[in-house]
Amino acid sequence: MIYSLLVLSSPFSGHCSRTAAAFAHCVITRGHTVRRVFFLDAGTLASAANSVSAQDEDTSMKDWAELANQHGVELAICITSALKHGMLDQVEADRNERPFPTIDSLFMMSGLGQLVDAYANSDRLITFGG
Amino acid sequence: MILHTLNASPSSSAFEDCLKTIAEGDAIVLMGDGVYAAIAHTEVSRVLEDTGAALYVIADDAMAAGVLNISAAVSSIDISGFVVLTETFPLQQAWY
Amino acid sequence: MTAVTKKTILIVLRHSPYGSGLAKAALNTALASAAFDQSLDLLFMGNGVLQLQPDQDGRVKGVKDVGRQLASLPLYDINHVYVDAQAVERYNMDLSKSPVEIRRLDGPEIRQLMICYDHLLGF
Numbered sequence: 600m601i602y603s604l605l606v607l608s609s610p611f612s613g614h615c616s617r618t619a620a621a622f623a624h625c626v627i628t629r630g631h632t633v634r635r636v637f638f639l640d641a642g643t644l645a646s647a648a649n650s651v652s653a654q655d656e657d658t659s660m661k662d663w664a665e666l667a668n669q670h671g672v673e674l675a676i677c678i679t680s681a682l683k684h685g686m687l688d689q690v691e692a693d694r695n696e697r698p699f700p701t702i703d704s705l706f707m708m709s710g711l712g713q714l715v716d717a718y719a720n721s722d723r724l725i726t727f728g729g
Numbered sequence: 730m731i732l733h734t735l736n737a738s739p740s741s742s743a744f745e746d747c748l749k750t751i752a753e754g755d756a757i758v759l760m761g762d763g764v765y766a767a768i769a770h771t772e773v774s775r776v777l778e779d780t781g782a783a784l785y786v787i788a789d790d791a792m793a794a795g796v797l798n799i800s801a802a803v804s805s806i807d808i809s810g811f812v813v814l815t816e817t818f819p820l821q822q823a824w825y
Numbered sequence: 826m827t828a829v830t831k832k833t834i835l836i837v838l839r840h841s842p843y844g845s846g847l848a849k850a851a852l853n854t855a856l857a858s859a860a861f862d863q864s865l866d867l868l869f870m871g872n873g874v875l876q877l878q879p880d881q882d883g884r885v886k887g888v889k890d891v892g893r894q895l896a897s898l899p900l901y902d903i904n905h906v907y908v909d910a911q912a913v914e915r916y917n918m919d920l921s922k923s924p925v926e927i928r929r930l931d932g933p934e935i936r937q938l939m940i941c942y943d944h945l946l947g948f
Contacts, residue, residue, distance in 0.1 A: 600816065607948070614790065618760060618787070622808055625808045629813075639850050639854070680846070712860075714854060715854075715857050718832060718946075719832050720830050722819075723815055723821070724821070725815060726821065726947050728823050729737055729761060729825025731939060731940065742839070742872055743839065745871065746871045749870075749911075750939060819943075820944070821945065824839075
């Protein structure tokens with residue numbers, strides 16, 4: 600089956616964002632396809648390249664990195680939410696006269712049309728919020 | 730049939746709204762703050778049992794929260810078990 | 826982008842308009858879905874019904890008015906708007922001036938509605 604994930608949870612409160620990453624891994628392990636993971640609202644903070652965690656805390660970044668690098672899963676962040684949360688790629692940094700990009704290059708700036716494309720072409724849409 | 734995922738405590742409006750729509754034949758996965766609804770011998774766990782829905786809790790989330798006295802009606806699953814449920818249920822509603 | 830497949834979706838709006846970014850995220854998702862020709866309905870449930878509160882004025886706080894944005898819904902191809910009747914009652918809301926036609930549903934009717942779609946998007 601084809602799955603898409605919608606992640607609304609911030610990676611900095613609760614562990615829902617990490618659950619979403621683990622879920623995507625298991626979907627692939629079980630022989631399904633992940634068409635896209637779409638990050639919206641506070642979910643876009645998962646792309647924060649410069650977030651520094653306490654030494655004894657894990658972040659979800661390495662889980663997302665493995666999905667993107669090993670399995671080629673598309674990690675799409677909603678551009679409107681991302682910009683509001685200070686998440687910019689090189690193009691947006693240049694366009695908005697900010698000194699440097701703030702998102703990890705694993706993530707792709709996208710419009711909400713990519714969320715529509717994801718659910719329209721998936722058998723399952725699983726939402727992670729809260 | 731609907732797979733409900735609850736990521737909010739039993740005193741939340743999310744829980745209230747979830748209960749309003751859940752029916753026999755559905756399944757509910759308790760995660761994050763939702764794991765507190767799995768605590769045995771509580772009013773909340775009895776309410777959940779009465780829905781006739783299949784009840785699950787994400788084991789790691791329950792363990793992280795120190796919820797060890799899980800109601801006998803609630804099955805502990807890992808993330809892979811969660812994925813298996815989504816294979817069976819065509820619809821998921823996230824309550825949070 | 827071409828969303829070649831057409832799905833039926835229900836967007837479930839459960840949060841108050843200004844307490845988080847979720848109301849706006851849901852509304853933008855609804856507008857994008859309509860723009861890409863999907864078949865969608867909206868359901869306001871629990872605190873989500875507060876998004877329909879008349880006489881909102883977000884400008885007072887320098888934010889975009891969720892109520893005003895909702896008023897633009899009829900311009901898009903959104904089929905039906907449903908509300909949780911119990912929540913409307915709880916907040917003693919007057920929906921008579923609503924810019925869109927709204928159908929009130931009780932709990933069992935909400936459930937009946939939810940199982941009619943390809944996907945549920947819970948905000």
